[in-house]
Structures are given as C-alpha cells and as structure tokens.
Amino acid sequence: MPAYTLKIRRYLPESGDAPHWQDFEVELDGHRSVLEGILKVKGEQDGSVGIRCSCRAAICGSCAVRINGKPMLACNTHLEHAAERSADDGAIVVEPMGNMPVIKDLIVDMDAVHWKKIERVTPWLLPEGDPPEREYVVPHENMVDITQSMACIQCGACVSDCLSMEVDPLFIGPAALAKAYRFVGDPRDGQHYERLKDLAEDPHGIYDCTHCFNCIDACPKGVAPMSQIMRLRRIAGSDHGIDDRNNGHRHVMAFVENIERNGLLHEADLLPDSYGGKFHPRAVPELVDSLPVVVRGLMRRKVTPRKALLHPHRKDYKGLRRLFEKVEGREERVELNLYISGHEDDPAEAEKEAQP
Amino acid sequence: MKVAYWPGCVSRGFTPELHGAMAKVAPLLDIELLELDRAACCGAGVIAEHNQELADTLNARTFALAQQTDGELMMNICSTCQGSMSECQERLDASSDYRRHINGNLGDEGLRYARGVVNKNLAWLLVEEIGLDELRSRVKRPLENLKVGPFYGCYIVRPTERLGIDSANPRDTYLHRIIEALGGTVIDYAGAYKCCGFPIITMNKEASLKQAGRHLSDAVDADADCLVTPCPLCHLNLDLQQPLAERVVGREIGMPVLHLPQLLGLALGLDPGELGLARHVVKPTSVIDWSNAVVGAAAG
Numbered sequence: 001m002p003a004y005t006l007k008i009r010r011y012l013p014e015s016g017d018a019p020h021w022q023d024f025e026v027e028l029d030g031h032r033s034v035l036e037g038i039l040k041v042k043g044e045q046d047g048s049v050g051i052r053c054s055c056r057a058a059i060c061g062s063c064a065v066r067i068n069g070k071p072m073l074a075c076n077t078h079l080e081h082a083a084e085r086s087a088d089d090g091a092i093v094v095e096p097m098g099n100m101p102v103i104k105d106l107i108v109d110m111d112a113v114h115w116k117k118i119e120r121v122t123p124w125l126l127p128e129g130d131p132p133e134r135e136y137v138v139p140h141e142n143m144v145d146i147t148q149s150m151a152c153i154q155c156g157a158c159v160s161d162c163l164s165m166e167v168d169p170l171f172i173g174p175a176a177l178a179k180a181y182r183f184v185g186d187p188r189d190g191q192h193y194e195r196l197k198d199l200a201e202d203p204h205g206i207y208d209c210t211h212c213f214n215c216i217d218a219c220p221k222g223v224a225p226m227s228q229i230m231r232l233r234r235i236a237g238s239d240h241g242i243d244d245r246n247n248g249h250r251h252v253m254a255f256v257e258n259i260e261r262n263g264l265l266h267e268a269d270l271l272p273d274s275y276g277g278k279f280h281p282r283a284v285p286e287l288v289d290s291l292p293v294v295v296r297g298l299m300r301r302k303v304t305p306r307k308a309l310l311h312p313h314r315k316d317y318k319g320l321r322r323l324f325e326k327v328e329g330r331e332e333r334v335e336l337n338l339y340i341s342g343h344e345d346d347p348a349e350a351e352k353e354a355q356p
Numbered sequence: 357m358k359v360a361y362w363p364g365c366v367s368r369g370f371t372p373e374l375h376g377a378m379a380k381v382a383p384l385l386d387i388e389l390l391e392l393d394r395a396a397c398c399g400a401g402v403i404a405e406h407n408q409e410l411a412d413t414l415n416a417r418t419f420a421l422a423q424q425t426d427g428e429l430m431m432n433i434c435s436t437c438q439g440s441m442s443e444c445q446e447r448l449d450a451s452s453d454y455r456r457h458i459n460g461n462l463g464d465e466g467l468r469y470a471r472g473v474v475n476k477n478l479a480w481l482l483v484e485e486i487g488l489d490e491l492r493s494r495v496k497r498p499l500e501n502l503k504v505g506p507f508y509g510c511y512i513v514r515p516t517e518r519l520g521i522d523s524a525n526p527r528d529t530y531l532h533r534i535i536e537a538l539g540g541t542v543i544d545y546a547g548a549y550k551c552c553g554f555p556i557i558t559m560n561k562e563a564s565l566k567q568a569g570r571h572l573s574d575a576v577d578a579d580a581d582c583l584v585t586p587c588p589l590c591h592l593n594l595d596l597q598q599p600l601a602e603r604v605v606g607r608e609i610g611m612p613v614l615h616l617p618q619l620l621g622l623a624l625g626l627d628p629g630e631l632g633l634a635r636h637v638v639k640p641t642s643v644i645d646w647s648n649a650v651v652g653a654a655a656g
Binding site: 163164166167168171203204207208209210211212213214216217230233234237238246247248251252253255256259263264265266267271274275286292293296297300301302303317319320322323324326327328330333334335336338341342343344 | 365366368369370371372373394396397399400401402403404405406407408409410412413414417439446447449450451454457461462464465510511514515516550551553555556558559560562563564566567570596597599600634635636637
C-alpha cells in the first residue's frame with residue numbers, strides 16, 4: 001500500500017506556542033481521501049490533531065482546509081491527486097482556511113467570520129402582500145437560476161481565499177453575497193430594491209469585490225460567487241438605477257460611456273467621471289489626491305498633455321455608437337446564463353459554420 | 357508566424373511602453389503583428405457588469421476582425437483582455453442561437469464571428485507556439501543573476517477551467533518558465549497569483565493600494581530585483597501607484613515592475629531605452645546593471 005506524507009500545520013492559540021509544521025506518514029490507497037488520511041493520523045498516531053468533519057461525502061461542508069495552498073474539502077480530495085500537486089517534495093501540505101481565526105490546528109472559527117457575514121444579508125425570504133391561497137409558483141428558469149446559489153454548503157472555502165477580505169476584513173464576502181443573490185433572484189421575495197440598496201451603499205458591500213475569481217475556483221459546488229456578485233451589481237445599477245456612495249455604479253457607467261465615445265478606454269476621463277465629473281465636489285479631493293500620480297505620469301512621458309486631452313483613436317470608432325444604441329436600447333437585457341442553458345451548441349451547426 | 361494582434365487599451369494609453377516594447381520584440385521572435393486597429397475595448401469585465409450582451413458584442417466584433425486577417429491566431433498582451441475575452445467567448449461558443457443573435461448586432465458593419473477563435477496571451481504563445489527551446493536559442497543577453505518575481509495577477513490564471521489550464525497546458529507556470537528560459541532566477545513570493553487591487557481603486561482606494569503594497573513588499577522581502585507582469589492594469593497599480601501604495605503600507609518599496617515584452621527584449625539584446633524602461637515610475641534602470649548580461653543590483 002502506498003505511503004503518503006501529510007504535512008499538517010499545528011497551532012493551539014492558548015498554548016502560547018507559535019504555529020509549526022508536523023509530518024505524518026500514512027499508508028492508504030491513493031483513492032482514499034485526505035480526510036481519511038488525517039483521521040488515520042488522529043486515530044493511530046496523534047489524537048490531538050484538530051479537524052472538523054462529519055458527512056465525509058462532500059455535502060456537510062465541515063472539512064474545508066487548504067491543501068497544497070488551495071481551499072478544498074478534505075473529504076473529496078484523493079490522496080494521490082493531492083500528492084501529485086504537491087509543491088513540497090510529494091508531501092501533502094494541509095493548513096487551516098484563511099481569513100478566519102484558528103481555534104485549533106485545522107479548525108477555524110466560522111462563527112466569528114463566515115456566519116456573521118451570512119446573517120448580515122438577511123438570509124431568508126421576505127415576501128410582500130398576502131400569501132397565495134396555495135403554493136407560490138416560481139417560473140422554472142428562475143428556480144434553476146437560484147439553485148446555483150442554493151447549492152452552497154457553507155464550507156467557507158471561498159471566504160478562506162477571498163483576496164478582498166484579506167485586505168478588508170469587513171468585506172461582506174463571496175459566500176454571503178452569493179446568498180444575497182439567492183433572494184434577489186427569487187421572484188417570491190418582495191424586498192429586492194431594499195436588499196440591493198443596502199448592499200450597494202455598504203462600503204464593504206458589492207463594490208468591494210476585486211474580480212479576482214478566487215472564489216469561483218475555490219467553490220467545490222460550482223456556486224461561482226463572483227458571478228453572483230456581478231449580477232447583483234448589474235441588477236442594482238442597471239435595473240434599479242442605484243447610485244451608491246462608493247462610486248461603484250458611477251464608475252461602471254463612466255467606463256461604458258467612455259468606450260461608447262472613444263472605442264478604446266481614455267483613462268484621463270475615467271477617473272474624474274467615476275466621481276461624477278471633473279468639477280463635481282466629490283471628484284475634487286480625489287483628483288487632488290491623484291495629482292502626484294498624474295504629474296509622475298507626465299514626467300515619465302507615459303502621458304502627454306495632448307493625449308490626456310484628445311483621444312488619438314476617436315475617429316476610428318464612429319460605427320460603435322450605433323452598436324451601443326442598439327444593444328442598450330433593448331427593453332430587456334439579453335443574457336445567456338450558462339448555468340441554466342449549459343453548453344448547448346449543436347456540433348453539426350458549429351461544423352457548418354467552420355466551412356468557409 | 358503571423359498573428360492578429362490585439363494590444364488592448366492601456367498598452368496604448370497609460371502604459372505606452374508596453375505596446376512599444378512588443379513592437380520591438382516581435383521581429384526578434386519572427387512574429388508578424390497584424391494590428392486590429394478598429395477593434396474596441398474588451399470591457400475589462402466592467403461592461404459585462406453593466407450589460408453582458410454589450411460586452412459579448414464588442415468582443416465578438418474583435419474576434420470577427422481577427423478572423424478577417426490571415427493571422428494563424430489572435431494574440432493579446434493584456435491579461436485582463438485575455439480573461440474578459442475568454443469569458444465572452446465561452447458564452448459565444450456555447451450556443452449557436454446566442455451567436456446568431458450577437459452576430460445580428462454586427463451585421464451593420466458586415467462582420468460575423470464564427471465559433472472557435474484562438475486567442476492567446478503573449479505568454480501562452482511563447483510557450484505553446486514558439487517553444488521555450490526556441491526562445492532560449494535566441495537569447496543574446498541572458499538575465500544572469502537577475503532575480504525576477506512573476507506577477508500573474510488574476511485574469512490570466514482564473515477561473516482555471518475557462519482559461520484552459522490543465523496538466524497538458526500548465527499556463528499558471530508559464531511566467532516562471534519564461535523567466536528561466538531567459539536565464540533569470542525565479543523568486544517565489546506570496547503575491548504571485550494575487551490581485552493587484554486595481555479594479556477597486558475608485559471604490560475602495562485603501563484596500564486597493566494595500567493589495568498592491570503587500571505584494572510588492574512580499575517581493576522585496578523575498579529579495580526580488582524586479583517583478584514581471586503580463587497585465588498592464590496590474591502595472592498601473594504596482595508601478596504608477598507604487599508611491600501611494602508605499603504610503604498605505606508604511607514602508608519604502610522601490611520595486612521595479614517590468615512588462616513581459618520588456619523582459620523578453622532585455623534578454624533578446626535590446627537597449628533598455630528602446631524598451632521604454634525609463635518611462636516607469638520606479639525606474640528599473642536604477643537597480644539593474646545592463647552590461648553584456650543583465651544583472652540585478654544586489655548581485656552586480
């Protein structure tokens with residue numbers, strides 16, 4: 001039977017000792033899970049190793065840890081695959097999740113971070129008006145859509161590796177915002193506007209996400225939290241016209257209008273426009289703050305005064321405005337949600353297209 | 357090889373040295389650049405945030421323009437373009453109905469996108485099309501003892517599946533391998549795959565600059581001479597904003613950040629001035645010795 005080395009990060013905060021690494025050898029078939037490896041260590045070598053687990057079938061969400069630096073469920077990660085991806089001489093490196101305080105070894109305090117944030121988004125249905133006589137009827141497509149967020153098992157893997165939360169611990173974060181979409185996308189909920197307004201106005205809300213995609217890769221259930229955050233922004237800004245005090249929606253619209261005008265991004269306009277225009281009271285302190293950056297750019301010939309004032313590509317993009325008007329002029333936005341539709345392309349059609 | 361070349365916006369805007377360096381490096385690698393000068397911004401994920409159809413239409417338009425050239429494939433020099441375009445392409449290629457709808461938007465200009473454009477970032481093209489052995493054979497001035505930290509950023513490495521990263525194409529290791537092929541030393545540091553913070557610079561400036569400042573500081577602590585990035589937007593936060601990032605994290609950093617074509621150009625024997633290295637806020641010229649081999653200051 002093959003032997004695997006588990007390199008486990010040990011830490012007991014109240015001991016006063018610094019965290020340290022400890023190697024354990026386990027003999028198990030490669031298709032057995034990292035969790036089984038840890039439990040074998042616990043059962044046969046050192047009962048004090050701390051790990052939280054329950055179902056062992058990737059549904060309870062208890063055993064998320066970092067394996068070789070990436071957040072994963074220990075119960076659905078094969079030992080052989082983990083060893084293949086080792087960056088440490090074949091040793092499987094197991095650490096607690098990030099962004100949450102460690103209680104003991106691989107156990108983090110989910111209450112202190114994850115559950116607080118979930119509570120923050122009012123994670124229950126707030127229907128309006130009298131309930132229907134019988135059941136609520138929800139269109140199939142809406143229901144399939146929100147099942148993506150409902151698939152969350154609250155394991156915290158996305159929270160662990162959220163790069164915004166790393167620098168701003170108050171960020172509501174991927175799991176809770178995906179949960180927020182579950183209600184914003186549910187036609188039975190009557191508080192969509194209020195929910196969105198709240199999440200857009202919060203300085204650590206939907207506009208605090210940096211588009212890093214870590215949560216999409218981290219999620220073992222395909223929830224794609226970042227995609228849900230982008231949909232919250234789209235619905236808040238474009239459907240409900242919520243102008244937040246974080247300049248989130250203004251920045252998006254400044255960007256879109258910038259491209260409609262210029263074809264290529266004209267950075268010199270984007271910054272003031274994101275704050276409401278060069279002469280807006282909100283823009284002035286920001287622009288003053290950015291002045292040294294602009295001066296440095298000019299000094300290093302990154303930007304010439306001419307380029308800052310005139311966009312060199314403007315004339316090449318006359319046709320674009322018509323295209324923008326056509327798409328933006330639709331009564332309803334057209335969106336392809338691959339979670340609902342899947343990759344449905346007809347191979348014969350694709351083949352036909354490939355012919356010149 | 358001939359490629360339909362998409363430089364993106366920022367390489368012709370606030371990081372003009374990137375576009376310039378690519379133009380200088382291309383002939384040394386026998387790459388003929390057919391520049392897509394009518395193509396528009398990829399949307400950087402921001403337009404999709406407002407209206408997905410609009411972003412998909414803009415990128416379908418760029419792909420259609422690329423397909424009109426006789427380039428073997430399409431090449432970009434911006435990670436953010438790569439990521440945003442891959443996202444749109446995923447939707448466009450998934451459904452012929454949707455593609456027909458989007459092509460309807462392009463009809464006025466006589467353009468049409470046919471499924472399956474191949475769009476590769478320069479880093480991917482170097483490893484997968486040109487090959488590292490070939491690249492190695494063209495090195496004139498090896499980056500001897502230059503300690504380079506790869507800064508991948510986000511858009512070119514995540515989501516893994518959409519970007520075609522697997523054991524056959526370990527694209528999340530390409531910068532490492534390119535640095536080695538050029539004779540440099542790879543520095544491992546905590547920030548290599550993290551976010552530079554640029555996307556939230558107007559919404560949460562402090563968090564944004566803290567991200568840039570931390571990754572730069574990690575690179576300093578790991579003893580890197582410079583960083584290299586395939587993303588001009590990362591470059592804006594890491595270089596142009598570095599003095600502000602220093603203020604936020606409360607330490608001096610002084611870490612030069614090179615664009616990928618600049619690093620290539622140095623090793624291929626080009627003059628640092630030609631590559632626009634003097635145009636950076638943190639001038640690499642002050643820490644690197646440009647003799648026959650490119651040597652980091654500490655080692656020089």
